[in-house]
Amino acid sequence: MAAVLMLGNExxxxxxxxxxxxxxxxxxxxxxxxxxxxxxxxxxxxxxxSTNEKVAYExxxxxxxxxxxxxxxxxxxxxSVAADxxxxxxxxxxxxxxxVCLAGDPGMASGMTEQDDRYFGRIxxxxxxxxxxxxxxxxxxxxxxxxSESYDxxxxxxxxxxxxxQKSVVKLNDDDDAxxxxxxxRPPDRKxxxxxxxxxxxxxxxxxxxxxxxxxxxxxxxSPLARxxxxxxxxxxxxxxGGSARIGVVxxxxxxxxxxxxxxxxxxxxxxxxxxxxxxxxxxxxxxxxRLFVVEELEPYLEEQILAAGVACEGKRWFPAWGELTPVxxxxxxxxxxxxxxxxAEEKPAEDTGVIPRPPVLCTGCxxxxxxxxxxxxxxxxxxxxxxYDLTSLPPVSHMHSAFEMGASIPMDQGFWRAGGSAKGxxxxxxxxxxxxxxxxxxxxxVHQRANVTVLIxxxxxxxxxxxxxxxGNERTLAGAETRPVDLVAICRALGVEQIExxxxxxxxxxxxxxxxxxxxxxxxxxxxxxxxxxFPRKVPGDGHFEVDEDLCNACQQCMxxxxxxxxxxEATFKRRHKVEIAPDxxxxxxxxxxLCKAGAIxxxxxx
Amino acid sequence: xxxxxxxxxxxxxGGQGVIVAAAVIADTALLHGGLDVKLSETRxxxxxxxxxxxxxxxxxxxxxxxxxxxxxxxxxxxxxAEGLRFAVSVRRGGVAIVNTQQIVPPLAxxxxxxYPFDAIERMDDGSRSVVxxxxxxxxxxxxxxxxxxxxxxxxxxxYLDFATATWERALRRNVPAKWLDMNLAAFAAGRQATxxxxxxxxxxxxxx
Numbered sequence: 001m002a003a004v005l006m007l008g009n010e011x012x013x014x015x016x017x018x019x020x021x022x023x024x025x026x027x028x029x030x031x032x033x034x035x036x037x038x039x040x041x042x043x044x045x046x047x048x049x050s051t052n053e054k055v056a057y058e059x060x061x062x063x064x065x066x067x068x069x070x071x072x073x074x075x076x077x078x079x080s081v082a083a084d085x086x087x088x089x090x091x092x093x094x095x096x097x098x099x100v101c102l103a104g105d106p107g108m109a110s111g112m113t114e115q116d117d118r119y120f121g122r123i124x125x126x127x128x129x130x131x132x133x134x135x136x137x138x139x140x141x142x143x144x145x146x147x148s149e150s151y152d153x154x155x156x157x158x159x160x161x162x163x164x165x166q167k168s169v170v171k172l173n174d175d176d177d178a179x180x181x182x183x184x185x186r187p188p189d190r191k192x193x194x195x196x197x198x199x200x201x202x203x204x205x206x207x208x209x210x211x212x213x214x215x216x217x218x219x220x221x222x223s224p225l226a227r228x229x230x231x232x233x234x235x236x237x238x239x240x241x242g243g244s245a246r247i248g249v250v251x252x253x254x255x256x257x258x259x260x261x262x263x264x265x266x267x268x269x270x271x272x273x274x275x276x277x278x279x280x281x282x283x284x285x286x287x288x289x290x291r292l293f294v295v296e297e298l299e300p301y302l303e304e305q306i307l308a309a310g311v312a313c314e315g316k317r318w319f320p321a322w323g324e325l326t327p328v329x330x331x332x333x334x335x336x337x338x339x340x341x342x343x344x345a346e347e348k349p350a351e352d353t354g355v356i357p358r359p360p361v362l363c364t365g366c367x368x369x370x371x372x373x374x375x376x377x378x379x380x381x382x383x384x385x386x387x388x389y390d391l392t393s394l395p396p397v398s399h400m401h402s403a404f405e406m407g408a409s410i411p412m413d414q415g416f417w418r419a420g421g422s423a424k425g426x427x428x429x430x431x432x433x434x435x436x437x438x439x440x441x442x443x444x445x446x447v448h449q450r451a452n453v454t455v456l457i458x459x460x461x462x463x464x465x466x467x468x469x470x471x472x473g474n475e476r477t478l479a480g481a482e483t484r485p486v487d488l489v490a491i492c493r494a495l496g497v498e499q500i501e502x503x504x505x506x507x508x509x510x511x512x513x514x515x516x517x518x519x520x521x522x523x524x525x526x527x528x529x530x531x532x533x534x535x536f537p538r539k540v541p542g543d544g545h546f547e548v549d550e551d552l553c554n555a556c557q558q559c560m561x562x563x564x565x566x567x568x569x570x571e572a573t574f575k576r577r578h579k580v581e582i583a584p585d586x587x588x589x590x591x592x593x594x595x596l597c598k599a600g601a602i603x604x605x606x607x608x
Numbered sequence: 609x610x611x612x613x614x615x616x617x618x619x620x621x622g623g624q625g626v627i628v629a630a631a632v633i634a635d636t637a638l639l640h641g642g643l644d645v646k647l648s649e650t651r652x653x654x655x656x657x658x659x660x661x662x663x664x665x666x667x668x669x670x671x672x673x674x675x676x677x678x679x680x681x682x683x684x685x686x687x688x689a690e691g692l693r694f695a696v697s698v699r700r701g702g703v704a705i706v707n708t709q710q711i712v713p714p715l716a717x718x719x720x721x722x723y724p725f726d727a728i729e730r731m732d733d734g735s736r737s738v739v740x741x742x743x744x745x746x747x748x749x750x751x752x753x754x755x756x757x758x759x760x761x762x763x764x765x766x767y768l769d770f771a772t773a774t775w776e777r778a779l780r781r782n783v784p785a786k787w788l789d790m791n792l793a794a795f796a797a798g799r800q801a802t803x804x805x806x807x808x809x810x811x812x813x814x815x816x
Contacts, residue, residue: 005634168673169645171644227612326672350697351693352694356716363656396715568717
């Protein structure tokens, strides 16, 4: 048994590989990205970055129907995109096992919402396991394949970011042939009545789905996945009013870890399966304690089911329904509920909020900067999408007016225009990967509806925000195979767009001109930028740095509007405003600052 | 009960090498043997100049992967203002090792916020032991600014009870082979820089 440190996501990938997974498909999304990224490195696994989560789900499902154990992974928002096949697939069931990994983001480290993903289990009747650390990620995914094939159903492995993105010790099966015990590919299914969702076939499927769910309920009740842990004996704990009580806690996943850290003396019913909830096991546990607490992140998902079963419990009264449930937040909930826990009695700050904030910013040389500055200069309404360009909604650029979900920019801008638009005009801003994920249909709609929208495709030829994953605009796939990159201009033309312009985003005047031309055009217009991301797939080397002639700089601050991390205020001032200096070691030579400088103070170093 | 847990927090600015440093520290604890280790990965877009923070917890049994406020035993700050930001999370009597490097964020140029050029003095208010070192200068002396993070790991190593050889094994597993020698030199130089102070601190603690 080799003990290694692994991310929850890495451990999940390893466990899936040992289970014999052959096909893995996902669209990158924090905090789920590392699952399929890691699977790509294992022998015998085909892994792909699909164009979106729905496509990925369908690829994985098709593989399972075709007899290969398969996996798909997504973040919360991705589950919403994939919800249609996700729900349908529980009706049909599978052939070889299918595991759906869903990494949620309470606290919204990178998510747009902190939706409670467990309701996907409820709405679909898909069984849902929830690991609490990397070891469980490794083990639960293997169990998930067994359940999937035994019960003929896709199985969800659900995590919160704290589990997906923690590194903890995994005791690996270091048998050289750990994967050898995995089953062979099954014969492919060819079953009209199982996979054709016409009412004639799907009506009986719903009845068998409900019947299967009862069998899964029995499995959950008998399973070691729901286990009682009495680390502190019978869970008797002191109360602040002087007495004591037997305290029982029902929890799963990250919330379980936080609750155990917060109240180690309590008795725990640790749930490794959250759907179906083994409510009779909960009832028996409740009978052994004086007070039963349910500690769960976000909604009272478990609490409501436990109450509905007639078992008294306390939950959201003490523990917030928003944000991550860290040990301190759980501890303060217990304190408020009357438990005597000196460690949590006093509130302590995690960080000094008085120190200058340091949010992430667009990199030096980022190809998004030129257009962002031009749109601000023209005072346009900017309807963004999901990508690094959303950072322009924050200081120092602070010029973006919506950033909603994948593909929203173009339809929302169309609606905004249909409502009458704004005085200076509006632009839909979307990246290449997002455009290929779900922007195409919005643009097609705009063409069909003869909408007068201007669409800016901030094309940096990579999926940058999640760490540089490939997309159909690239020459290689995740598996390393050569492929034909799609031509964004040709796609837009094929969709029926007549006005399309390609622009160098390092040319500020060209950015302004293209935006004005797009706004003036009667009909949908598209602008495509053509500079690569500075970080991915590889760091772009600088093209000589620029420097400021301090004598010529009149401290007008025009260049500072760019929000470039390589520009900062110098000691020297002019009319009580700071002049500017450029960090020579980080400047990449994009020249935008020089183009904005009316005093001619910024020039390329070493050029007379 | 889970017994004693050492809480190490590594903070800095995206791109400074916080993630690699945290991995080296956690891996050293794992290689030491017999210990449980948890590391909670940095949140957010670490490569884009944002504030970065990693938690490492080491002990016989570690439950939660994140360190609770006010319970940091050792803060390793790669940048002065980031040191000040997270200093409030260090327990009374804990140690903060801070690089003297100052990275002024673009926001400071907007005039809404001032960069705290007195960050290290403000950290050193008696609540914790503050060790300031010029990690960048040490790294440059060793060969390259790139290894400044490992200089700081070396500085921390003098406070943690792991053999030098274990740290070196962890470095071998976490840095590219062609940079290994320079990293080992950086580690040694960093360890040297704090060895005397750590002896005084740990002796004090032992008697407490």
